[in-house]
Amino acid sequence: MKLEGARVLVTGGGSGIGRHLVERLLADGAEIAVLELDAARCAELADAAGGKVRAVSCDVSDAAAVDGALQNLFDTGFEPDVLVNNAGVIHSEPLVNLLSRGDKVHSREAWRRVIATDLDSVFFVTSRVVERMLAKRIKGVVISISSIAAGGNAGQSAYAAAKAGVNALTCTWAKELGAMGLRFVAIAPGFFDTPSTRAALSEAVLTRLQQQIPLRRLGELESLYLAVRHAIENDYLTGTVLEVDGGLVL
Structure with missing residues (x-):
């Protein structure tokens, strides 16, 4: 699948990694829609993109909210080729x-919140988009x-536990739906050089961490974007987990 002209739906696209992916996908010619919890971020994102991004406020951990938000997008003519959870x-x-x-x-409470946001949302959004x-x-691709x-x-x-579940769902769905052209x-x-990473870890901890990474540095978000683009454009890639970690888990 060619990225240029592809219709890409991104959840949590209002900040951090998601925002970077949205900006890069848009720059490379994709048509973008975003599901984002924060309504203010939705408005800001749409405004910053000059109206080129459809941003819908939605709690993706709420199945009913997901169904409504997606139907809204479908009714306005947005038919996703790519989903990025x-x-x-x-x-x-x-x-x-x-x-x-x-x-x-x-x-x-924290257990339930993380599982709902990081795992349930993947199931809720993917099931409706794949349907x-x-x-x-549409022979689309789901990237989580x-x-x-x-x-x-x-x-x-x-x-x-949530991320292990995401990996398991990825493999399961690849087996279930590959014959129908879905990937x-x-x-x-791994660890990326972002404001949230630097806010969560002291400089001393970051220094020790980088010594454990074979490439001896934190990742840049562009490397993560390139992995997403590769997953979109490589039509023989499915059912796999791409580790972008500088070799940390070797």
């Missing part, structure tokens, strides 16, 4: 915190942003 949250907390003065067990692709006979944490990461039970790819980033 990017929306997500990160929560770090041990399973049992012996030093806590209160409840020592991992927050049930539409099949109805319109996973994480190297899917292999297990101490202190991130919910996040690791499914997960992309698992």
Whole structure:
């Protein structure tokens, strides 16, 4: 599939990784629609793109909200060739915190929130988009942003479980729907040089972390975008998890 002219739907496209992907996809000639929780970001994104981006406010962890938002896009003539499941949250907390003065067990609320946002949303959005692709006979591709944490990461039970689920769904759907011309790819980033990364980790921690990465540096968002573009344009790529991590998990 050629990226230029492709219709791409991105979840969580209002900030961070999602915003970078939207801007680069748009620059390379794609037609873009975004599902974004923050209504103000939707308005700002549409305005910044000069009306070239259709931005719909939607909580992608809410199945009914997803159904309504997608139907709205379909009714306005947007038929996605590509879905990028990017929306997500990160929560770090041990399973049992012996030093806590209160409840020592991992927050049930935080568990549910991460699973809902990072895993349920992928199921809700993908199922409806794939249904539409099949109805319109579109041989599309679904790209889900996973994480190297899917292999297990101490202190991130919910996040690791959600991303492992994303990887499993990617493989499952590739087997189910490949004969119908649909492709499914997960992309698992390592540590990238973003404001959120630098806000979460001290300089000392970042220095130690980079020494563990074979390439000895954090990733740039452009590298992640190139992986997304590769997944879109390589028509023989499906059912795989592309690790973009500088070799960290070797």
